[in-house]
Amino acid sequence: MKNKKQSITQKRPATKAEEPKNKVGRRLPWGIITGVAFFVLAWVWASWWMGDVLRIAYERSFFAADATLMYWLAQKSFGWLWIAGRALLTLYHWPVVGGLLVALLLTAGTWLTSYCLRLRGGWRCLSYLPAGAWLWWTAHVGLNLFYKSEPGRILAAPALYAAIAGVLALALKLSRKKANAQAATAWHWAAAELIIAVGCFALSAWHLQDRHPYLRPLTRMQVQLLHEDYAGMSATAHEHADICNRFVSGYYALALARTGQLADRLFDIRLEFDSIPTMGYDGKHNHCINYHVIDCDYHAGLYRASRHYAMEEMTLDGPSLYTLKYLTKIALIDGDWKLARKYFGVLKRVPFEGDFISRFEPMVGHAELVAADPEFSAVIAMAPERHSFEQFYLKPGFLGYYANLQTFKNKDALIWSTMACLYAKRMPDFLQRCGKFIDESLPRSIAEGLTIAAVKEPGILKAFPQLEMQMNAYELFVKEAMPYMQDREQGAEVLFEKYKGYYPYYYFFGNLHNTRKPGDDEQEHNRAGVN
Amino acid sequence: MKRSSFFITTTLFIAVLAMSSCSGRPKSVPTAFTDVTDSAMIFPDYRDVTIPPNIAPMNIKVSDDGATEFVVEIGSLVAGATADGKTDIDSTAWRQLLEQNKGKDIAVHVYAHRPAGWVRFLPYTLHVAEEPIDGFLSYRLIEPGYELYRQLGLYQRNLSNFDEAVIYENNRSFSDKDNHCVNCHNFQNYSTDRMLFHVRAAHGGTVIIEGNEAHKIAIKHDSIIAAGVYPSWHPTQALVAFSTNSTGQVFHMFHKEKIEVLDMASDLLLYDVEKNSVRHILRSSDALETFPCWAPDGSRLYYCSARCNEARADSLILRTVAKYDSLLYDIYSIPFDAATRTFGEPRLEVDASASGHSTSVPRISPDGKYLLYTQGDYGQFHIWHHSADLWVKRLANSDSYPLTAANSAEAESFHSWSSNGRWIAFASRRLDAAYSRVFIAYFDRDGRAHKAFLLPQRDPDFNTMLLKSFNVPELTKDAVKISTEKLNHIVYDTEAELASYEE
Secondary structure, eight states, X not given: OHHHHHHHHHHSOOOTTHHHHHHHHHSOOHHHHHHHHHHHHHHHIIIIITHHHHHHHXXXXXXXXXXXXXXXXXXXXXXXXXXXXXXXXXXXGSHHHHHHHHHHHHHHHHHHHHHHHTOOGGGGGGGGHHHHHHHHHHHHHGGGGTTTSOTHHHHHHHHHHHHHHHHHHHHHHHHOSSOOOOOOOOHHHHHHHHHHHHHHHHHHHHHHHHHOTTHHHHHHHHHHHHTTOHHHHHHHHHHTTTOOOHHHHHHHHHHHHHTTOHHHHGGGSOOOOOOOOEEOTTSOEEOOTTTTHHHHHHHTTOHHHHHHHHHHHHHHHOOOHHHHHHHHHHHHHTTOHHHHHHHHHHHTTSTTOHHHHHHHGGGTTOHHHHHHSHHHHHHHHHSOOSOOBGGGSOSSSTHHHHTTOOSOSSHHXXXXXXXXXXXXXXXXXXXXXXGGXXXXXXXXXXXXXXXXXXXXXXHHHHHOGXXXXXXXXXXXXXXXXXXXXXXXXXXXXXXXXXXXXXXXXXXXXXXXXXXXXXXXXTTGGGOOSOO | OHHHHHHHHHHHHTHHHHHTTXXXXXXXXXXXXXXXXXXXXXXXXXXXXXXXXXXXXXXXXXEOTTOOEXXXXXXXXXXEEOTTOBBOOXXXXXXXXXXXXXXXXXXXXXXXXXXXXXXXXXOEEEEEOSSOOOSEEEEEEEOSOSSOOSSOEEEEEETTSSOEEEEEEOOSSOOTTTOEEEEEEEEETTEEEEEEEEEEETXXXXXXXXXXXXXXXXXXXXXXXXXXXXXXXXXXXXXXXXXXXXEEEEEBSSSSSSEEEEEXXXXXXXXXXXXXXXXXXXXXXXXXXXXEEEOTTSSEEEEEEXXXXXXXXXXXXXXXXXXXXXXXXXXXXXXXXXXXXXXXXXXXXXXXXXXXXXEEEEEEOTTSOEEEEEEESSSSOGGGOTTOEEEEEETTTTEEEEOTTXXXXXXXXXXXXXXXXXXXXXXXXXXXXXXXXXXXXXXXXXXXXXXXXXXXXXXTTHHHHOOSEEEEEEEESSOOOSOHHHHHHHXXXXXXXXXXXXX
């Protein structure tokens, strides 16, 4: 029966309207295949390649189902659009789901563009341009996707694009008197489309790696911190040992401190204190110096300093999940139950934050539960126990603060402080602390630091006889390093692989880009005394 | 318009959630119910408070586990509440209710619909005072941050309804070159005919407003510590007393308080609006004078002063190391002759330091009988101190006592009298110890403050959701006359006129 029908069809010459339909019947649906391929690529890109970046963008964003909470944003120009973008970004609570949304928006936008413009054959490649432009933009702005910029615009752009294209397509569909049969896509044009699509993603990925190589490792570490995966943070830093700035340094040190490896592994990566060039709200360059301070201060036990900066960040940038969660946790540590209740009330209006609330809200009013929580107990263990002011600590956060400690609450505080001195290459302060290690086994980096000092002060070898073994290694290093003392940049490159992790290498060749550039005092611009 | 767009977006996004709160509000009191011996859990706590007859509807949120509907019966007025327990009291019926009950008590019954049926909680009362409160309340809204600012403004609330007008707002969209802070709004004698506020950083100066006109001035001179800070308009003359302060702040790492705001140096100035000139009232190297406030007849100037053991501290760290908690401020007054514009000898009014305490923000009642101030353990920036409470001194017999019924365990400060002296509005951090809110208390003829109530809002959750603090609430009889646009022009487009200094 089927064969008979086909034979009848073959006898009658096809009309113009029927011709493409028949072609479709004979050919593979290349248009659909390229569409599916683009969708899959977009999903992989948005959930894996950019998954951590956009997950952190979600944390730095804020959307709540409450008019009072969102009024500050609603009153701005295009506020409703940014709110919609932030609402969509909440799906990045799960990057796979957020990625799915992005893939749907980009695919729908692309397909609808093609439909609206009636693109055929090779012209269909043009339909990928808007998506490609968006991909390029996300790679180009890097950290400024969400830092000192409106996070709502990330997804507002593709959503608006898809919505406008959808409305136009619907209008065209209704206005066209007769359905215009879609011409089937020839395989070679489909291949061209696929190449364009792959090219868009590849170009975006390349541009991101070229312009912001630190961005994915940095946000990866931040996501790992959210999951309290300190070993993972350390592994990420090692994996990208040659891409370092003050933020990667800070998060790496934090991970090591949490896993008890600070004194043994801090110098395993190329530690740099360099800042990241970013743009401020006003389009001017700044160097993003405080990006990690809230995290690092908190985990270093300086939760009051963390609170201070979280509050200032909320003042400048508006509320974010990131700052609100920290303010909530610090309120719990401080026993500010009423304040914690307020913040939980706010967070309850944020979609998908039930896990955070269910873990921490039962602690309100129960100091014993706060003390028993592993995260809080680790923070409290390192918190100052004597009265002091934040101004007495060095900025910026984490290790820098500890360099000024004179009294030590416990062994960990002593080690952190000693390592802070090594990190800052403050040898007199380092030696002052080393006195407390006499007759104790020396952690690796502290022993290596002492070898440098022992060359000038042989008395150190008497106090630490176990250093004798280290001196030969140090002499060998000095011999190899000597030619590069006049060109330390080159020495840092040449010697890194062999000597990474060895403190004398860091002392002479590490952290050469400890720069303080114009604009580093980004917050100073706004200071005018007391509010 | 933008706000309504937001609602649409939000509603679409959380359509499922919104569905749950779409049930109607009950319109009548349940006919069958069971009386329970518990008090209803309501927010704000308006239980047994004294209220002005012209105050906006005092909406509440009732909480009761398992209850699905609520009814609040306020005298003859019935206010239904949805499942979330929030009332939205009809403003016309509310006004009529208060008018009919001036000087009387109104009983409030709260009903909740539990699975087993309606229950009625123990009633409470609202006492409606005879005396109204001034119609308008001005305040600044800003995050309770410490040093930084971005979007903030001065606003004016109509106390008889929920209308809030912008007096002046800084940048909604950030611009580094235009970024500025505004603070210390102050009015002459409860009127908006003469007022001022400061602009700090970009476009800085003090904006002086007279009726519908304004101009910007700058107080700057080698012999003046800094610009004018805490202001007080003379009640009748075109004169303003300012403190001038060199202020800094330090952050505690391990302490019950979070922050200390300290003056390294401070003096008092007198600014003549008509002559655009300024001169010192008090200038001393061993005392810190601040928070000036005129008596209602303008014959005395009250202020706070602390003795410093050391000379002026050149740095914040020096002051901090030199025992921030040993700075104790007393209240003094100094006579003023308006005809000659001269000041006499200072007189000690409140000797708080003798008992190891410290005072700030003196404010004299309109009848001149009471001195209202904040007392804390030390220092002068009491809004950050848990110990800060409102105190009052009876000027006739020198009795000083705390306003116990109005105070809380958290900070109270920056208080303002109503023009009839029967109400005080003040900032308090009692809700959460961080975000200050405006509370209002009745001050009776015996000099006692009654239990304070939270400034009513259309949505009771507003006070818990808002992530900004209310600063420096000031009562006025009328609304600010000058337009926001005009103030924008003054701030952005005009240069500050430098005040001349008189030796």
